[in-house]
Amino acid sequence: MVTTLVASRLSPGRVGAVIGRNVGALRSGPSYWIVLVSGFFEPLLYLLSIGVGVGALVGALTVDGRTMSYASFVAPAMLAVSAMSGALAETTFNFFFKLKYMKTFEAVLATPVRPIEIAVGELVWSIVRGSLYTAIFLVVMVAMGLVEPGWALAAFPATVLVGLAFGGLGMAVSTLMRGWQDFDLMGTGQFALFLFSGTFSPVRDYPAGVEVLIQLTPLYHAVELVRGLCMGVLGWGLLGHAAYLVVLAGAGIWFASRRLTRVLCD
């Protein structure tokens, strides 16, 4: 339903123009480049410090009967995290700033562009940013021998889906933000997801109640999907994880465009 609703209203040219604004920002000087580049390093630093560093202490790990190095357990999770943080950085900080302080969208809505086209354009851009991160991250993983090149190629589209889901979620959350204080809350939430979503240890090591709670949150599904593909362990469960992310993306974009209309077009 959401898809048909979206498709019937979207003009590719106008969505493209919304994306073009961000390309224009890259053309306008170094400041946005710095933002873009700096966002890449965090997951990589965690991979090196925890995955490789702590991994040397932990030794090999056995999950579902498969034995692997700790670094190759952590690496796919960091890959999913970099897709998440790329998309979230764009759809939270940048999106909120454009919405609330720069009044960018107010100016855009004086043109034929509709709120839904802003939402979709910004979402696509956030995926482009996230995918840039994950593509480079995958190259690093291949170079470090943490994933087979073939499975890296298979994992890449999954990271695009992860970006889409978190982009939609981030944008929806942004439209509810009251001010910068809410970003501290969000940062804490994001960090909790980062730590507990099966990123650094298998979720089944947690008490059952916690495990179920984690299985309701999005990064868990992102990590499981990406890890399954990176390791070449295919199963029907992966489709379930993918479906969760698709639904999250759809709900996020639908909610965000509705809120945008309410906030900007009253």
Next chain:
Amino acid sequence: MADQPLIYARGLVKRFGEFTAVDGIDLDVAPGEAFGFLGPNGAGKSSTMRMIGCVSTPTAGELRILGMDAVHDGPRIRARLGVCPQLDNLDPDLTVRENLVTYARYFGLSRAESRRRADELLEFVQLGDRAGGKVEPLSGGMKRRLTIARAMVNEPDLVLLDEPTTGLDPQARHLLWERLFRLKQRGTTLVLTTHYMDEAEQLCDRLVVMDGGRIVAEGSPRSLIETYSTAEVVELRFPGMPEAGSRYAAALEGVGKRVDPLPDRVLVYVDDGDAALAEIQRRGLEPSSVLVRRSTLEDVFLHLTGRTLVD
């Protein structure tokens, strides 16, 4: 097209919850006209402009812009509008030129055409030498000119300007007025809000005065003055004001059509200033200072919307 109004509104209402911002107004703006909304803060000018700009949906009433329905044909109407908002919302992440190129792309113009128009408009608003720089260092007047250039990028049939010169110095205002006048000469329809009476007199063929969400007067600047004021105004100051003000006002009753006692002076609205002065002298009143001037739109405005401060 010639007899069809560019803006047609009947019984237009905008409510925000319990608050009624626009309370049933009728409008007809003809092609090529320069039309002004005058009114104090909170009169409903900006809400009306946002409805005409097809950004905000009317709560009730009929609104047709360029012959199309404002609610259903929003994107098609907006494609032919140029909007200069009250507060500059230029994009600080983009260069001056990129602000225009990016904006042109929202209207579906090709990249090459967008660049061509950006360069042409930067010349028109005299910002050609700032094209590669960022927006932030520009002065208030330059930002306004850039916003107006941005509003022109789709070669609009109708340009909406919400308080176009608020906060600008006199040089910047005059340059802007001159550019707007040139647009008008090209046949572009201008609709603007202002609370500068000189701006309304300079730019508007016709205007409405709004107060409390309603239109309280309508006409050309001259006809409004003729209807709601007198040809001349005598401004008198007396020793002992403000305490003595009401006593002097009573003594001046009948000298002109209307007496308006202010804390620092008394205004007498008259048809003939010299005759009024003679009468004041005959009554034995001795003002400490006297000024006879022509009536302005400001007199009309204050008469219609009152002198109470609106925040």
